[in-house]
Amino acid sequence: MTRSPGSGAGASVAVVRAALDEAAAALDALRRDPAAQAAIAAAADVVATALRGGGRVFSCGNGGSMCDAMHFAEELSGRFRDDRPAYAAIAISDPGHLSCVANDYGYDHVFARFLQAHARAGDALLAISTSGSSRNVLAAAEFARGAGLKVVALSGRAGAPLAALADVAMTTPGGRYADRVQELHIKVIHILIELVEGLLAS
Numbered sequence: 394m395t396r397s398p399g400s401g402a403g404a405s406v407a408v409v410r411a412a413l414d415e416a417a418a419a420l421d422a423l424r425r426d427p428a429a430q431a432a433i434a435a436a437a438d439v440v441a442t443a444l445r446g447g448g449r450v451f452s453c454g455n456g457g458s459m460c461d462a463m464h465f466a467e468e469l470s471g472r473f474r475d476d477r478p479a480y481a482a483i484a485i486s487d488p489g490h491l492s493c494v495a496n497d498y499g500y501d502h503v504f505a506r507f508l509q510a511h512a513r514a515g516d517a518l519l520a521i522s523t524s525g526s527s528r529n530v531l532a533a534a535e536f537a538r539g540a541g542l543k544v545v546a547l548s549g550r551a552g553a554p555l556a557a558l559a560d561v562a563m564t565t566p567g568g569r570y571a572d573r574v575q576e577l578h579i580k581v582i583h584i585l586i587e588l589v590e591g592l593l594a595s
Contacts (some may be wrong), residue, residue: 419573420580432563434579436519436545437588439561443517443543444469445593451480451512451542453504453533454521457575459486461547462521465582473586483511485533504533514537514541521578522546523571525553525564534558537548547581549574 411519423429440450450469452462462484469482485491485507494503508518518537522530525548534544535558546559551568556562563581 398549416573416576419565419567419577423577423580426566427440428592429564429566433563433584434588436547436561436563436590437585439543439545440519441592442587443515444480444482444589446515447482448513448517449511450517450519450539451483451508452505452519452521453485455527455531457485457530457571458523458527458530459500459579461575461578461582462486462519464579465519465586468586469589473506473590474581475590477590480589480593486561498508500527501532504529506538506543508533508536508540511542512542517543517545519545519547520555520559521548522553522555523549523567523578525555526548527555531555531558547578549577554561 397479421591443540450466452465453459454462463486465483465555468484469480485504488515490507490539491503498506506508513585518533520530520534523583525546530556534546534555537544544559546555546562547565548555548562549565549571553564565574565577567577
């Protein structure tokens with residue numbers, strides 16, 4: 394026997410609808426933002442230029458942004474849509490490195506220390522922070538600039554400190570919470586990968 398949805402189910406559906414509406418509004422705001430779209434295109438050019446020149450692209454972030462950084466790297470070193478050569482992309486996500494540096498130097502240094510060990514002038518960094526103010530991401534961007542890397546920033550707040558350290562700053566509209574920002578970030582990352590593949594294939 395099929396039971397009719399109760400008031401609890403109706404309330405849950407309302408939450409689902411509200412979440413989808415809010416996500417759609419955030420995406421629509423990005424669709425109507427030519428400056429943000431131009432920044433995405435410029436960021437792809439920075440990444441493609443580094444890879445074309447024999448450099449590598451590093452990525453970093455915390456929590457969900459670390460997952461995005463890992464996804465960005467594996468789609469480049471592995472495969473996105475079609476077969477093509479592997480690209481040199483590395484997410485700063487090794488647990489041994491992160492826990493060692495956090496224990497010995499503090500968590501603010503985990504990303505910058507990795508770049509000190511592995512990055513070289515001509516490489517690029519994708520620095521991801523929903524707030525644009527994560528101290529360890531800022532430290533990575535600052536180190537990268539001093540070491541001759543190009544810095545591409547992806548954040549969710551205009552005027553955040555991370556943008557000031559970036560060669561290209563991508564800022565997505567999002568709403569009050571990080572989850573909405575992250576939903577737009579993964580879309581930006583997929584577009585970025587698509588653009589990079591196109592640039593390197595041309």
